[in-house]
Amino acid sequence: MRCPFCGHEDSQVKDSRPTEDGVAIRRRRQCEGCAARFTTFERIQLRDLFVLKSESRREPFDRDKLLRSISIAxxxxxxxxIRLEKLVSGIQRQLETTGESEVSSKRIGEMVMDGLKVLDSVAYIRFASVYRDFSEARDFEAFAGTVEEVAKG
Structure with missing residues (x-):
């Protein structure tokens, strides 16, 4: 592992343990060149996933991009x-276990909305406003009305 401080190619693992959600291994490393310490995370990746965008573009699945968009909401x-991390890990695991190497961005968006609906209704509405491209205040109002019905039912 290359040192992020000095660029030295070799480092020594000082400590390894699973993350709180159990989907990654946290490794504490020490550079053999400058003796600086840094942390790396190792995740299992079952297969390479590609996202099919609405403009017929295809790009590699980016877990960090998904986490950022959910975190903004x-x-x-x-x-x-940790709950957001678990949501992203769950979505990624579901996608990887389908056996498909390509997934539509629409499907990912729906999975995110399903997860946020359970976690936080405001985050759910925020994400939906971007995902469903709300353009007017009445779009928010109509959607918020459906959220209240879900919460009551």
């Missing part, structure tokens, strides 16, 4: 970061 909401 949940910003300043009482949702713990």
């Amino acid at each position: 949940a910003r300043k909401r009482p949702v713990e970061a």
Whole structure:
């Protein structure tokens, strides 16, 4: 593993343990060149996934991009970061176990909305406003009305 501080090619693992959600291994490393310490995370990847965008573009699945978009929707909401991590890990695992190497962005968006609906209704509406491209205040109003019905039912 290349040192992020000095670029030296060799480092020594000082400590390894699973992350709290159990989907990755956290490794504490020490550079053999400058003795700086840094942390790396190792995740299991079952297969390479590609996302089919609405403009017929195809791009590699980016877990961090998905986490960022969900985190933006949940910003300043009482949702713990570990719950967002678990949501992303669950979505990624579902996608990897389907046996398909390509998945539509629409399908991923629906999976995110299903997960956010359970976690936080405001984050759910925020994500939906971008995902469903709300353009007017009445779009929010109509969608928020459906969220209240779900919460009551």
